[in-house]
Structures are given as structure tokens and as C-alpha cells.
Amino acid sequence: MILKKRDKSLYLLKLESVMDRLSEKNPKYRLASSEFLKHQAGYRGEMAVDYYLSFLSMSEYHIFNGIRLKDSLGRFFQIDTLLVTPWYYLILEIKNIIGDLEFCYKQNQLIRTYEDKVDRMECPITQAKRQRAQLHDWLSKHNFPIMTIEYQVIIANNHARLINADKYVYEKVSRHSNIHNLTGSFEKKYSGKVFTDKDLKRLSKLILKQDTPLATSPLTQLKIEPFEIEKGVQCPSCKKIPMERARKFWFCRQCQFSSATAHIHVIRDYALLMGDTISNKELRSFLQLNSRSVAAKILTSQNLPILGTTRNRKYLLIKNNKLLIQASSNA
Ligand SMILES: [Zn+2]
Incomplete structure (x- = not known):
């Protein structure tokens, strides 16, 4: 078994x-x-x-x-x-x-x-x-x-x-x-x-x-600074960064692909490379998104544990070295 x-x-x-x-x-x-x-x-x-x-x-x-x-x-x-x-x-x-x-x-x-x-x-x-x-x-x-x-x-x-x-x-x-x-x-x-x-x-x-998975980051191992990591939503189809926000979708100018959920993968990348928690501001910066309310909607839809009060609210992405956000369907 x-x-x-x-x-x-x-x-x-x-x-x-x-x-x-x-x-x-x-x-x-x-x-x-x-x-x-x-x-x-x-x-x-x-x-x-x-x-x-x-x-x-x-x-x-x-x-x-x-x-x-x-x-x-x-x-x-x-x-x-x-x-x-x-x-x-x-x-x-x-x-x-x-x-x-x-x-x-x-x-x-x-x-x-x-x-x-x-x-x-x-x-x-x-x-x-x-x-x-x-x-x-x-x-x-x-x-x-x-x-x-x-x-x-x-x-x-x-x-x-x-x-x-x-x-x-x-x-x-x-x-x-x-x-x-x-x-x-x-x-x-x-x-x-x-x-x-x-x-x-x-x-x-x-x-x-x-069981405690290794928490080491390859960024440390490979001496890569956070600013060297490209921000923005990656197109699930052609892998180009960034996709653009259009109404309720992400749109790729390169290959014309559109996706309603491509941001989930980005939050996962953030968790893997940037930090165990994310705020609305941090998400907007990483998604290259202007709207505070869209970012809030995205975060609440993920059902992540919340830390802190409304003003400095953060969402927990990794707990005990385990990802709380799952792989997106890439659709
Ligand atoms: Zn594309």
C-alpha cells in the first residue's frame, strides 16, 4: 500500500x-x-x-x-x-x-x-x-x-x-x-x-x-535576486509573460489565448519564489494589475488562511513547507 x-x-x-x-x-x-x-x-x-x-x-x-x-x-x-x-x-x-x-x-x-x-x-x-x-x-x-x-x-x-x-x-x-x-x-x-x-x-x-520538506530556495542556491524574477501573468498556452487583464479574463497578445484562471499559477509562483504570505499590494505588483478590488476578489476566491487585520491583511500561501495553493488547471 x-x-x-x-x-x-x-x-x-x-x-x-x-x-x-x-x-x-x-x-x-x-x-x-x-x-x-x-x-x-x-x-x-x-x-x-x-x-x-x-x-x-x-x-x-x-x-x-x-x-x-x-x-x-x-x-x-x-x-x-x-x-x-x-x-x-x-x-x-x-x-x-x-x-x-x-x-x-x-x-x-x-x-x-x-x-x-x-x-x-x-x-x-x-x-x-x-x-x-x-x-x-x-x-x-x-x-x-x-x-x-x-x-x-x-x-x-x-x-x-x-x-x-x-x-x-x-x-x-x-x-x-x-x-x-x-x-x-x-x-x-x-x-x-x-x-x-x-x-x-x-x-x-x-x-x-x-515529514518536513526541504524549504531551501533555488534563488538562494543560484544567487538569483528577487528583482531578476519576471512579474506578470504567464500565458498557459505560449508561456509568454505578461498577459493583459481584459474584463474578467487574461488575454495574451502573442497567441490570442484568453484565460479566466491564469492568475492562480502566478500566485503559486509567488508562493514558491517570493514568500509564504501575500498582501493585496504584493499580489497587484506581481500580477502587474492596477485594480485593488480585482486583486481582493482573486485572493478571497482562493480560500487561503488570513493573517492580520483588514488594514494589513495577508494571505497564507505556504504552511509547514507545504503549498496551500494547488496547481491550476492552466485553463
Ligand atoms: Zn500566449
């Missing part, structure tokens, strides 16, 4: 907004674009893994995707996928990387060679092993039954090839299409049932309650 479904991370959503609102002429555009493509590939790799996870017995495998918890020393740890079974836990560290991959775990390095270019990154085996230690700490702190925590690096790219791998690497790294064999071998290894339905219910509740 999927107890936490996979969503795009808040960071990836923010990067999408950056890509929509950063001019291609901006010198930081290339860096932003490569950061976006990296995170998008990661998400696509995770979704490719979800397909293979769907073949597991849903009554015995409980799946939590993209969780971020805090250990007893206050350090966060993030797990791409956590599988909880009655017999063991399994952490999956998912990598969607193309090319020849050499896992130098003793030096804590993954060396990737692709088209004559060499990249070095932290060894995902070491990453997963660290997640195991932190998960163990978290589970003991909350008095959950002690079961073995297995960990595995999952390669979600068919164009990746392991090179110079030893027995340990083959043991700790699998292809996504091999997940079923992997869990089968663990089931043989761990046959005694430790986890009860009651444990599972408590675990599920606690994970979902304590």
Missing part, C-alpha cells in the same frame, strides 16, 4: 517557477537550467522506480515516498523511498544517471563517465548507509520494533553501466527492473514477522506528521 505517494519536491516546483520567470538572457539562466534538468531527471527516475514497486504485494509492502525526517541530533535525513514490511525495512536511494558508473565507496565517490566527460559525486551507497543509521536512530527514539534495515541504491536509467564493480557494489546496487528479485531475496532472509498492523498504523501516522 502506498502510504505516501510521490509528488514533485517543493525544490523542483520552485525550480520550475524559476525556469518560467527567469529571462534566457540572464547570465544565471544556464546554471538554473542545468540545476532544473538534474532535479527533473531525479524525479523522472523515481517515477520509473514506482512502476516496478507497483508489482510488490500491496498488502505486505507499505511505501513511503520522498520523506524527510529529523534524527535525535536534529539532523535531517531524506529517503527517496522507504518500504516497510512485517519482516524488514528497505531504504531505496534512487539515481537516474546515464553513462559508465564506478562506485568507489572506499573513497566515498561515484565517478560517472559520459561522452568523455568525467563527473564525481558523493557515493550513493554511503548516502544510503547514512540514511540507515539515521532511520535506526529515529525508529529507536520512537520505540518501534527493531527489524533489520536494508538499503539499496537503485539505478533508474537503462543507459547506465556499472564498471569496475566488486562484489560489495553488486550487492548494494540494483537496476530498477530488478526490485522484485531483490525483495524476494530479502523475504527469504527475514521470515519472522516483527511488525504488527498496530505498529504500522503508528509508524505511518508519525512519518506523515514529522
